[in-house]
Amino acid sequence: MIDDDGPGFCAGVKDAGADPFCERLAGRRFSVCRQILGGCFRFESTSKALLDLVEVAYAGLPSHQLPTGAPDFRIELRLLPRQVSPHAAEPPPVRVQSGAGLLCGVMDASNYVVLAPGQHSGLVVASQDMLGHPYHLRYELIEFAVFTLATRGLGLVPLHGACVGRDGRGILLLGASGSGKSTLALHSLLQGLDFLAEDAVFVQPESMLATGVANYLHVHADALCFIDEGAIWRWISQAPIIRRRSGVEKFEADLRQGHGRLAAAPLELVGAVFVSSQSADDADVLLSPVSSDEIAARLSADQSYAAGQPGWRCFEQRLMQAGVHQLRRGRHPRDSVDALRRLLDRCR
Incomplete structure (x- = not known):
């Protein structure tokens, strides 16, 4: 028995006693x-x-x-x-x-x-x-x-990360919050790579096809210091500011406004990089391979939720075969994009 003063509070319900579960909502659907x-x-x-x-x-x-x-x-x-x-x-x-x-x-x-x-x-x-x-x-x-x-x-593996690529191939960008994934994804977009996703990537483990929702890009205000083109600077700086639960504030720039190319189809993952906030000792050598005996532990630590999902083992094995690298920061984000482009070229 449901009391008339109970949950009959749905908008559009004329008689809460006759429809306590709001199953006959009034109004056009x-x-x-x-x-x-x-x-x-x-x-x-x-x-x-x-x-x-x-x-x-x-x-x-x-x-x-x-x-x-x-x-x-x-x-x-x-x-x-x-x-x-x-x-x-x-x-x-x-x-x-x-x-x-x-x-x-x-x-x-x-x-x-x-x-x-x-x-x-x-x-x-x-x-x-x-x-x-x-x-x-x-x-x-x-x-x-x-x-x-x-x-x-x-049956997708949900990952916290970004993904960019070209010619149907993609590189998964992983790393802790604040490591620079969004800034790297932004400059990858601006330098002609296909943009798949910035915050959440979903992978079909058997095919290693990655998909995502390329609706918004979230970047810190300090990322603007690397933007030279006026139209791009205005696109980001005039975007609404959102506040994460952590208290961090970022611009939320709409990726559908035509500043770059969104991936028209899922990208086949041909590798992954852990984006590091540390600068490279050698500015000309930003990429370094992650040893095979470290990959599984680093992936599981970085993706604790995904690691418990049904397709994780297949995804992990396929990614280990493709190769995982660490990417340290160069003098400018475009140096990191150049490193990603070379990695994509090697995976042809």
């Missing part, structure tokens, strides 16, 4: 379909504001296809009334939980995600005041749902 990470995602909502955020995240991206068949995914987005005590500065962090075949990410009672990977579906619930925190709503709720469903439904 809208939908948007997008090809993301090799899968077809259908987003449904009675809220245009929530679907607008989906477009902000995924409109205008290359439609990546993977060689194996992909299921269709469905995500419902539901908007609740404004909270009585809205978040003053930023929403609380997401807490994750699992059970009974479900995966959950919860900020609070009015902002959460419930995913059913076995059914390739999910529910994203947000309160109206969360529309005032579009970065957190998009990144921590909507993208959380998309990335998690794609990982489970397509």
